[in-house]
Amino acid sequence: MKRVYKHLLLGITILLAISTLVIFYNARRPNLKSQTNFSPEARSLPTYNNITIIKVTGIGSVKTKPNMIYISLNIEVEANTPGEALSAATSRANELISFLKYKGVQDQNITTTNVALTPVYDYDQKPPKIVAYRAYYSLRVRLTDLKLAGEILGDATNHGATGLGQISFGISEEKSKELRLQAIKLAYENALKIAEAMAEAAGLRITGIKTMSVQSGYVPPVYVTKSEAASVPPVVPLMPGESQISVSVYVEFIAES
Template sequence: MRSATLPAAAAAIMMAGCAAPAANAADSADAPRTISVSGEGRAAAAPDMAVISIGVQSEAPTAAAALRQNSADMSATIKKLKDLGIAAKDIQTSGLSVSPRYNYEKNRSQPEVIGFTASNSVTVRLRDLSDAGSVIDQAVQSGANNLGGVSFSFSEPKPLYDEARRNAVADAKSKASLLTDAAGVRLGKLLYIQEGYAQTPQPKMYSARMEMADSAANVPMEAGESEVNVTVSLVYEIE
């Protein structure tokens, strides 16, 4: 009677399978213990630049007439902005539209077109905040009748972000030290570091429709203080 024997390939597979748990256990034992922490850093300063949206809205019986009037008023507004010393690179068209106006009276199967509205707006960067109120005033007097909003920012934001990054790393390191101390273990070397997000200052927006060009005073503007936020992730070895 012949004794049953396993093929060589099958025996090799069984031997490899038996050895795998021991190898995995060894790898697990060699893997360093780690702690992962995140930190958030903030930095604030007074902004030195404003971004405003200035627009012209015109109404007329026809689309062509509305656009023609709107173009004339916006051209005068842009010329005034340039005359005030604002560079062409700091003036950018941000919106242009022509749309019908309807009369929605009751018992009417189809609304009646009673005219057209043309709108045009430009985004303007003001690099001298002391001129912001005067620029808005002059723009309105030249034909603008719609202020879409204003936001404040920094012409050179890198130093502020660098400060926020340093604060974020310090925050993460402080958390790691506290946690390992509370757990009764020692904090080892830094293994990994990654920046998460860098949040830009949130714009402070307001809007207004200016009905008469001669009704605007020198607009008061307060830039206040803007803040940037940065997060980081650190991974340390636990000794």
């Protein structure tokens, strides 16, 4: 009898323990549910302590008169043999370089850009037959004096050149750096005006900057169509026009109510 009583008491104890665990588990369930709330409000982005980030790209441009001119001078000769053609082109090139130095152009401003030798075919014959050889030589000259550039263009064909290549105007590296800094300031001012307008429309005010960076700048060259030697006057008038340096900046402004 004592044995039965012990088993009964043990069973009651186990039931009470299970009931206690169930009650405790049910009491904890609401808290667990509130911790895993996936409502739209809970999934929304943080407000960054009531701070709004306004992202803007500003553009600044500075116009200036080019202070550099680049001219291409070409030599093209034809002869019966490769050696004769190359020798004739070399002779003309030496004459042209001597002329440029006589006009005051420094060595560092004279650059050879092309040397080539190709056969000339007579395609009326079958198969085509080589009838001559053509040699090419090109120079690129960098100048800062427009008047001197006009004199060189007008007289180069009398000193070895057989034609003129493309002419372009540009800005020196030193001046370009100076103007780029001015363009960066203008680009930032443009970005700030845009951000302030956006903030005002939203009932906010600009209070700071989160990050900012300078994007690429561009200085487009000004090109002049090449001229044929026969149409070159004694002095070629040159009009450099106007160049423009453009820079963009990316800024993330901090706005608050």
